[in-house]
Amino acid sequence: MKRSHIIAIVIIAVAVGALIGSLYDSSTYADLDQALEHPGKEYHVVGTLDRSQEIVYEPSLNASLTTFTMRDLNGKTCKVHLAKAKPQDFERSERLVLIGEANENGEFEARDMLMKCPSKYNEENKVTG
Amino acid sequence: MTEYIGEHLWAGQLGHALAVISLVGALLATSGYFHGTRTGQVEWTRLGRLGFRLHSIAVLGIVVTLFVMLFNHWFEYDYVWKHSNLAMPMKYIASCFWEGQEGSFLLWTFWHVVLGNILMWRAKDWEGPVMTVFATVQVFLAIMILGVYIGDVRIGSSPFLLIRELPENLGLPWTGMANYLGAIPQFADGRGLNPLLQNYWMVIHPPTLFLGFASTLVPFAYALAGLWRKDRTGWIAPALPWTFFGIMILGTGILMGGAWAYEALSFGGFWAWDPVENASLVPWITLVAAGHLMIVNKRKPTALFSLFLLTLFTFILVLYSTFLTRSGVLGDTSVHSFTGDGMLPGLLLFLLFYIGLSVMMLLTDMGQRRFYAVISTILLGIGVGLQVQVPAILLFGAVSIGVLVSAYRQGFASKEPEESLWSREFWLFIGSLVLLLSAMQITFSTSVPVFNLLLEPFDKVFGWIGDTTGSSFFKGLADAKLAPPGEAIAHYNKWQIPFAFIVTFLIAFGQYLRWKDTDMKKFRKQLAVSFLVAIGITALGVYLLKYTWSELTLIALFFATTFAIIANAWYIPSVLKGRLKSAGASVAHVGFGLVLLGALISTSRQEEVSRNTRNMDLRFLNEGFSNSEDILLYRGDTVRMGDHYVHYTSKRQTGVNLYYDMDYFAAVPRSYATGDTVRVGDMLFEAKEAHTAGRYFLEDQPKHWTPLERFSRRELWHTEDWSSSAPGERLFGLAPFVQLNPRFGNVAEPSTKHWLQRDLYTHVRYADLALASDTADDTWMPDRLYDKHVGDSIITPTAMAIIDSVYIMRDSVTLRMLGDQYTVYAAQLRVRDLYRPDRWFEARPLVIYANGEPVMGKSAELEPLRIRYSLATVTTDQGPTMGHGGPIPATGGPRIAVGINVAESEFLVMQAIVFPGINILWIGCVLLFIGTFMAVWQRVR
Incomplete structure (x- = not known):
C-alpha cells in the first residue's frame, strides 16, 4: 500500500469522524413538552417571555439567577431558572432561545439564553400617518 | 404623481444609475477579458479593461454617493435612516456605511475593485484569465447591490431605496402625503448606529476583514486561470505573495475582532466560537494551508491537486461564510448574524456557481467540462422549476464529488515515485491536510442549521433506521431539528486542540527539514536543544499554572507551542545565521505559537475572581x-x-x-x-x-x-x-x-x-441606572411596595420584618408643631437579619396624614442591613383611619392595612x-503580522 493511500484513508476517517461528531454533539431544538418529557437532556427551546408572570431577579441573593416564565411556540408555558444575571431590556425581548434542560420538578433550568429584540426596530419602522 | 417635499431624489437616482453602470461594466469586462483570453485578440482585452475601468468608476461613485447621503442625513433613504442619526459623531459615518448588509457588500466590492486594478497593472500575461474571474465575481456583487427581482424572487438589496418605496410600506396612506418628511416626526431623525458599534474598532475592523476576504479572490482567480490555460504551475509564483498578503490581512482582521470582543464587548473573552467568528477563521485556515502547498508546488509539483482544491476551496468558503451569516439560515444560533432580507437566493446562486465553475475547471477534458456544466445546470434548473431545490442541490453535490474524484484520477494522480518521508515537502503536505481537516470540522459544526435543511428529504430514511435499530441518534436526525452544540466552546476545543497540537508540532520541526531529503543526524542535533528547553519550560509551566494529568491535552499543546516557538526562534541564528531577510516564516511561526500559547494559558487558567466571595447563604434557591x-x-x-x-x-x-x-x-x-x-x-x-x-x-x-x-x-x-x-x-x-x-x-x-x-x-x-439628578437620592435601589396588615411580615432577600403594631403618635411636641388636621402614624417593626438569624433590629418609619391623604413621611434606615423602610399608607379595611388616641389594636375591630416601601442600599452586580x-497572545499577534509581512515583502521583491 502506498503512503498516499494510508494518508487518504486517515484523512477520510477523521473527516467522517468530525462530521458525525458535530452531529452527535449537536443539541436539538424542541418544544417545552419534549424538553419536560426528558429531564436532564439538553435542548434549545425557542419561545417568548410570558409578560403576565413575574420576572424574579434578586441580585442580593444570587446575582446569577433570573426566574421567569416562558411560552413556547405552541403556547405552553413553563417556569425557567436562568443561570445568568437578568439581561438588559429583558422585558422588551421578542424572542428567546433557551439552552438547558428540564429538571424533575417540571421546571426548565437554562444555562444560557439568546435573546432577540427586533420589536424595538419594527415599532418605529411602522410609520403610520 | 405626488410631488414630495424635501426629498433628495437625485442621490438615489444617481446611485441606481451607477449601480446599473457597474453591472454593465462588469459584464463588459467579463466578456471582453473572456474573449481576449480565448482568442488572444488585443481588441477584446482592451474592451475588458475598458469595462473594468467603467465598473471601477461606477463603484467609487456609488461609495461616494452613499457617503454623501449619510453625511447629509437624508433620512428619506432607508439605509441612511436605519444606520445613522443626527446625534452620532461624524467620525462614525464610516461605521454607518458598512453596518448594514448593502454597505458591507459595497465594501467587499470596493476592495475587489482595488485589487482588480492592481492586477490589471501588474499581472502582465496573466491579466486576461485572472481578470475574467474577477469580473464574473463583480457581476454577482453588482447584482447584489442593485437589488433586482427575477419573478417574485428578490436578489440582493439596494442601499438607495426610499423608505416610502419599501415593499412593506407601499400603499400605506402616508406614502401619498407630499410633505410626509416634515409631517411625520419619525423622519426627523434616523434610528442611529447601535452604540455597541460606536467605537474605533468598528471603523478599522470591517475594512480589514473585508480586504482579507477580498484578497482570497486573487489566488482563486490565478488557480482558475492556471487551469484554464493548462499551465498548472506557472500561476503559483505570481499568486504566492497575494496568498500571504491575504493570510496577513485576514489574520489581522480576525484577531482585531477578538481584540474588539475582549476590549469593548462584554462577552467575557476574545473568542467564543460564534458562527460569525468561525466564518472568518475557516477561510484563513484553508488559505494558510494553500499558501504552504504553493511553496511546495512552486519548487516541484508534488501535490498539485491538493493545492488547487485548497486554493479554490478558500474562496468558496468565503462565499459559504457569507451565505451562512447573511442569508438568515443561521437563524437563532448566532448573536450577531444578519437576518435574511431576501439575500438567500442570490447568495446561494453565487455560491453554487463558483462551486460548479471550480469543479468544472479541474476537469482536463473540454468535452467533460461541457457535460458537467450541462448536467449541473439541468439539475439545478429542475430543482428551481419543480420547487425541489434541496434534493437538486444534494444531487448536484454528489455529482460534483464524483466529478472531482474522476478529475483527480485522470489529470492529477501522480505516477512519479513518492517523496521521501523525511523531506520538507512531505510534512508541509501533511500539515496542510491537518489544517484542512480542522477547517472542515469547524465548518461542519457551524453548519448544523444547514444540515436541517439538507436532511429534510431523508426524514423517512432516518426515521426508518432509527425505528429498526432503536438508535435515538437517527431518530434525532429524522426530526431534522438539530441545534448547534450546547457547550459550543467545549465541543470545538475537543476537536481543535488535537489539530492545533499536530500543526504546532509540525511547525516546530518543519523548517529544519530539507527539501527532498534530510540528514537525520544533523536534524536531531539541531533540534535537540530546542526540544529539551521546551520540555523544561513545559515542566515549569505545568508547575506554575498547576496543570493536572487530567489536562494532558492542554499540557501536550503547551509543549508543542513552546517547542514551536523556541525551535523557530532558534532557527534564525542557527540556520539562517541571522539573515533577517529570509526570517519571515520563522518570525510568523513564533508569532503563531505565541498566539496559541497565550490563548491556551489565558483561557484554561482564567479565573472568575468575582465568584463566591460573599459566602452568602443561598437557602431560598434552587x-x-x-x-x-x-x-x-x-x-x-x-x-x-x-x-x-x-x-x-x-x-x-x-x-x-x-x-x-x-x-x-x-x-x-x-x-x-x-x-x-x-x-x-x-x-x-x-x-x-x-x-x-x-x-x-x-x-x-x-x-x-x-x-x-x-x-x-x-x-x-x-x-x-x-x-x-x-x-x-x-x-x-x-x-x-x-x-x-x-x-x-x-x-x-x-x-x-x-x-x-x-x-x-x-x-x-x-x-441601578438612576442618577442623583433623576431622583432625590441615588444611594438606594428603587423602592418596592408591600401591602400588608399588622401582624404580617415582609421578607426581602436580606431581612425579615414583622409589623408588630401601628399607632398614632400623640406626644405633645408633634401635636404642637403640626396642628389638629394632621395625624402622625408610626409602624413598629422588628427586623431580623437573614444572614445572621440571631440578630434583631427595630425600625419605626412614620407617615403624616392630612385630610385623609398621606403628605410626608420619615423612613427608617437600618445601616447594618443596608435596608430602608418607609411607611407609605395606613388604612383600615373601611378606609383611612382618622381616629385619635392610643395604639390601634391589632386584633378585634377593623384590620389595619399598611403600605410599606422597602429599599435596599444601592448596589451593582x-x-x-x-x-x-x-499578553503572550497579543505579542504573538504582532509577530504573526510582522513575520507574514516580511515573507510577503521578500517574495514581492
Missing part, C-alpha cells in the same frame, strides 16, 4: 445555581476579590455613558492589637497580644487568641468577623460602564486592568475575570 459567578457590591462597600479589595466608590454620567467607579486596594495581612475581639461562628475571641494574622484562624488561635467565656448577644452581633487580610493602599481604579441607549437597549462595556503577566477584566452585569498570560 440547588443547581448556588455557584454564583458574579459579585454584588453595595455602594461604599469594600469586599475581597481575588488578590485585591474592591470598593464601589461612586457613579457618574459622561455623555451617554454611566460609569461605575471602582477602587482597588492591595490585600495586606491584618494586624490585631492586644485586646481586640473578633467573632468566629458563635464565639468571641480576644487577642492575647499584638500580631499579624496568618492565613487561617485555626493556626493563629492557640498562640494569639483566648475565647471569651461570657458575652452578651448584643456584643456578639456587633463584633466583626476574624479575617486574615485587610485593604491596604489604593492601587488603581477601574470604571466599567453602561452605555445608555433607549432605542437599542443599554450596553455594558468592560473595564480592564492590564499587567504584564495578566489582565483583570471587569464588567457590570446589573446595576459585577463579573470579574483574571486572564493570565494574555
Whole structure:
C-alpha cells in the first residue's frame, strides 16, 4: 500500500469522524413538552417571555439567577431558572432561545439564553400617518 | 404623481444609475477579458479593461454617493435612516456605511475593485484569465447591490431605496402625503448606529476583514486561470505573495475582532466560537494551508491537486461564510448574524456557481467540462422549476464529488515515485491536510442549521433506521431539528486542540527539514536543544499554572507551542545565521505559537475572581445555581476579590455613558492589637497580644487568641468577623460602564486592568441606572411596595420584618408643631437579619396624614442591613383611619392595612475575570503580522 493511500484513508476517517461528531454533539431544538418529557437532556427551546408572570431577579441573593416564565411556540408555558444575571431590556425581548434542560420538578433550568429584540426596530419602522 | 417635499431624489437616482453602470461594466469586462483570453485578440482585452475601468468608476461613485447621503442625513433613504442619526459623531459615518448588509457588500466590492486594478497593472500575461474571474465575481456583487427581482424572487438589496418605496410600506396612506418628511416626526431623525458599534474598532475592523476576504479572490482567480490555460504551475509564483498578503490581512482582521470582543464587548473573552467568528477563521485556515502547498508546488509539483482544491476551496468558503451569516439560515444560533432580507437566493446562486465553475475547471477534458456544466445546470434548473431545490442541490453535490474524484484520477494522480518521508515537502503536505481537516470540522459544526435543511428529504430514511435499530441518534436526525452544540466552546476545543497540537508540532520541526531529503543526524542535533528547553519550560509551566494529568491535552499543546516557538526562534541564528531577510516564516511561526500559547494559558487558567466571595447563604434557591459567578457590591462597600479589595466608590454620567467607579486596594495581612475581639461562628475571641494574622484562624488561635467565656448577644452581633487580610493602599481604579441607549437597549462595556503577566477584566452585569439628578437620592435601589396588615411580615432577600403594631403618635411636641388636621402614624417593626438569624433590629418609619391623604413621611434606615423602610399608607379595611388616641389594636375591630416601601442600599452586580498570560497572545499577534509581512515583502521583491 502506498503512503498516499494510508494518508487518504486517515484523512477520510477523521473527516467522517468530525462530521458525525458535530452531529452527535449537536443539541436539538424542541418544544417545552419534549424538553419536560426528558429531564436532564439538553435542548434549545425557542419561545417568548410570558409578560403576565413575574420576572424574579434578586441580585442580593444570587446575582446569577433570573426566574421567569416562558411560552413556547405552541403556547405552553413553563417556569425557567436562568443561570445568568437578568439581561438588559429583558422585558422588551421578542424572542428567546433557551439552552438547558428540564429538571424533575417540571421546571426548565437554562444555562444560557439568546435573546432577540427586533420589536424595538419594527415599532418605529411602522410609520403610520 | 405626488410631488414630495424635501426629498433628495437625485442621490438615489444617481446611485441606481451607477449601480446599473457597474453591472454593465462588469459584464463588459467579463466578456471582453473572456474573449481576449480565448482568442488572444488585443481588441477584446482592451474592451475588458475598458469595462473594468467603467465598473471601477461606477463603484467609487456609488461609495461616494452613499457617503454623501449619510453625511447629509437624508433620512428619506432607508439605509441612511436605519444606520445613522443626527446625534452620532461624524467620525462614525464610516461605521454607518458598512453596518448594514448593502454597505458591507459595497465594501467587499470596493476592495475587489482595488485589487482588480492592481492586477490589471501588474499581472502582465496573466491579466486576461485572472481578470475574467474577477469580473464574473463583480457581476454577482453588482447584482447584489442593485437589488433586482427575477419573478417574485428578490436578489440582493439596494442601499438607495426610499423608505416610502419599501415593499412593506407601499400603499400605506402616508406614502401619498407630499410633505410626509416634515409631517411625520419619525423622519426627523434616523434610528442611529447601535452604540455597541460606536467605537474605533468598528471603523478599522470591517475594512480589514473585508480586504482579507477580498484578497482570497486573487489566488482563486490565478488557480482558475492556471487551469484554464493548462499551465498548472506557472500561476503559483505570481499568486504566492497575494496568498500571504491575504493570510496577513485576514489574520489581522480576525484577531482585531477578538481584540474588539475582549476590549469593548462584554462577552467575557476574545473568542467564543460564534458562527460569525468561525466564518472568518475557516477561510484563513484553508488559505494558510494553500499558501504552504504553493511553496511546495512552486519548487516541484508534488501535490498539485491538493493545492488547487485548497486554493479554490478558500474562496468558496468565503462565499459559504457569507451565505451562512447573511442569508438568515443561521437563524437563532448566532448573536450577531444578519437576518435574511431576501439575500438567500442570490447568495446561494453565487455560491453554487463558483462551486460548479471550480469543479468544472479541474476537469482536463473540454468535452467533460461541457457535460458537467450541462448536467449541473439541468439539475439545478429542475430543482428551481419543480420547487425541489434541496434534493437538486444534494444531487448536484454528489455529482460534483464524483466529478472531482474522476478529475483527480485522470489529470492529477501522480505516477512519479513518492517523496521521501523525511523531506520538507512531505510534512508541509501533511500539515496542510491537518489544517484542512480542522477547517472542515469547524465548518461542519457551524453548519448544523444547514444540515436541517439538507436532511429534510431523508426524514423517512432516518426515521426508518432509527425505528429498526432503536438508535435515538437517527431518530434525532429524522426530526431534522438539530441545534448547534450546547457547550459550543467545549465541543470545538475537543476537536481543535488535537489539530492545533499536530500543526504546532509540525511547525516546530518543519523548517529544519530539507527539501527532498534530510540528514537525520544533523536534524536531531539541531533540534535537540530546542526540544529539551521546551520540555523544561513545559515542566515549569505545568508547575506554575498547576496543570493536572487530567489536562494532558492542554499540557501536550503547551509543549508543542513552546517547542514551536523556541525551535523557530532558534532557527534564525542557527540556520539562517541571522539573515533577517529570509526570517519571515520563522518570525510568523513564533508569532503563531505565541498566539496559541497565550490563548491556551489565558483561557484554561482564567479565573472568575468575582465568584463566591460573599459566602452568602443561598437557602431560598434552587440547588443547581448556588455557584454564583458574579459579585454584588453595595455602594461604599469594600469586599475581597481575588488578590485585591474592591470598593464601589461612586457613579457618574459622561455623555451617554454611566460609569461605575471602582477602587482597588492591595490585600495586606491584618494586624490585631492586644485586646481586640473578633467573632468566629458563635464565639468571641480576644487577642492575647499584638500580631499579624496568618492565613487561617485555626493556626493563629492557640498562640494569639483566648475565647471569651461570657458575652452578651448584643456584643456578639456587633463584633466583626476574624479575617486574615485587610485593604491596604489604593492601587488603581477601574470604571466599567453602561452605555445608555433607549432605542437599542443599554450596553455594558468592560473595564480592564492590564499587567504584564495578566489582565483583570471587569464588567457590570446589573446595576441601578438612576442618577442623583433623576431622583432625590441615588444611594438606594428603587423602592418596592408591600401591602400588608399588622401582624404580617415582609421578607426581602436580606431581612425579615414583622409589623408588630401601628399607632398614632400623640406626644405633645408633634401635636404642637403640626396642628389638629394632621395625624402622625408610626409602624413598629422588628427586623431580623437573614444572614445572621440571631440578630434583631427595630425600625419605626412614620407617615403624616392630612385630610385623609398621606403628605410626608420619615423612613427608617437600618445601616447594618443596608435596608430602608418607609411607611407609605395606613388604612383600615373601611378606609383611612382618622381616629385619635392610643395604639390601634391589632386584633378585634377593623384590620389595619399598611403600605410599606422597602429599599435596599444601592448596589451593582459585577463579573470579574483574571486572564493570565494574555499578553503572550497579543505579542504573538504582532509577530504573526510582522513575520507574514516580511515573507510577503521578500517574495514581492
